[in-house]
Amino acid sequence: MVHKLATLLLTLQNGRALAAKQSIAEAAAILKPASHDVIRLGDDCAAIPDGDGYLLLASEGFQDNFVRSMPWFAGYCGVMVNVSDIAAMGGRPVAVVDALWSDTSEAASSILTGLREGAGTYGVPVVGGHTNMRSTHNSLSVAILGRARHLLTSFDAQPGEVLIAAIDLRGRWHDPQPFWDASSALCGTEGAARLRGDIELLPSIAEDGLSRAAKDISMAGLLGTALMLAECSGVGMTIALDNIPRPDDAPMERWLSAFPSYGYLLTARAEDAEAILARFRGRDIAASVIGQCDSTLRLDVTWGDEKEIFWDLAQTPLMGFAP
Known part of the structure; x- marks a missing residue:
């Protein structure tokens, strides 16, 4: 049994x-980072030494089926999950950028509204990105910059x-x-x-x-x-x-x-x-x-x-x- x-x-x-x-x-085998001593792979963010602390850089991507079925929530999650990665490294978020592909402007509007409202909720600005509203699919990627004093x-x-x-x-x-x-x-x-x-x-x-x-x-x-x-x-x-x-x-x-x-x-x-x-x-x-x-x-x-x-x-x- x-x-x-x-x-x-x-x-x-x-x-x-x-x-x-x-x-x-x-x-990772294809990208082959130049030095594991500077940026270690496997963490929630890349931790880049900067002055008395670290810049934190991360991104998340969302597949077409999720973005198409739940566009507002996909946009919101673009901020939410990235902020969570920054926090997991002991950091605070600075800003996000997005890359958006949508097949209609209506779909893009819902995704971007979720992104905007997520940014407002977590207090992190959207400072730019890439937009394509004439794509054959709906997908979203959001990258975040943060900063940590202690990792x-x-x-x-x-x-x-x-x-x-x-x-x-x-x-x-x-x-x-x-x-x-x-x-x-x-x-x-x-x-x-x-x-x-x-x-x-x-x-x-x-x-x-x-x-x-x-x-x-x-x-x-x-x-x-x-x-x-x-x-x-x-x-x-x-x-x-x-x-x-x-x-x-x-x-x-x-x-x-x-x-x-x-x-x-x-x-x-x-x-x-x-x-x-x-x-x-x-x-x-x-x-x-x-x-x-x-x-x-x-x-x-x-x-x-x-x-x-x-x-x-x-x-x-x-x-x-x-x-």
């Missing part, structure tokens, strides 16, 4: 989200540290996409100030030296994101599913496949964990210690009294960015 945990993990291992992350290695990276998780998950559970499913949306309902309201304050937690944690490693929970889901963090840092992890903040009515498989609008993984020394948790909880964001870093290069998962190996990085790389 196949146990419940093994079945769950097998479904996640064979999902499209992790397959997409494995494709990153192919792109949170994917490369600095250490064996012995705890793994913390912080997720805003005050949201809803944005069907048919796997989005847990705790953001767009606040667009254009005084709740926008709350969103900006929530984002500010990440750079403040970095600047106060409470954590050095973090990632935002991406389309790879919580376990996939943890796996990327473990690979880049050259560590293993054990994660307890029972400890993950989760809405009461969210099935475990769906939740582990979700992309939350506000969701972060951070590692920290055990003595600093409570201070980090208190900052998130003080803003009504669910946060808990969900695991431990070790030196095994495996991602092990427990659920109830079951324990299984989700991924062994020593046997199967993910993105190929191990130290």
Whole structure:
């Protein structure tokens, strides 16, 4: 009899989200960066040394089926997901630019309205881009510039540290996409100030030296994101599913496949964990210690009294960015 945990993990291992992350290695092999010492690959943003801090540069692209079916939300997400990447690096957003292709001006108008309203909600200006309203398809790419004084990276998780998950559970499913949306309902309201304050937690944690490693929970889901963090840092992890903040009515498989609008993984020394948790909880964001870093290069998962190996990085790389 196949146990419940093994079945769950097998479904996640064979999902499209992790397959997409494995494709990153192919792109990196072609581009062949000149120096890994200056810009390390595998992080949420490129961190470019600049004076007493870092410029942060990132981008996101959205496929035709998503942009066509949910044009306003696609535009909004163009800002939302990029701001999340900047925060995951301990930074604050400076500006965004977009590249838009649409088959009609009406479609473009809806996409750009979402982009504008997302920019207003998160307080980051749209400063330019590329527009084509006579295309054969609808697609969107948005790039962001940010700045950090002290970095949170994917490369600095250490064996012995705890793994913390912080997720805003005050949201809803944005069907048919796997989005847990705790953001767009606040667009254009005084709740926008709350969103900006929530984002500010990440750079403040970095600047106060409470954590050095973090990632935002991406389309790879919580376990996939943890796996990327473990690979880049050259560590293993054990994660307890029972400890993950989760809405009461969210099935475990769906939740582990979700992309939350506000969701972060951070590692920290055990003595600093409570201070980090208190900052998130003080803003009504669910946060808990969900695991431990070790030196095994495996991602092990427990659920109830079951324990299984989700991924062994020593046997199967993910993105190929191990130290």
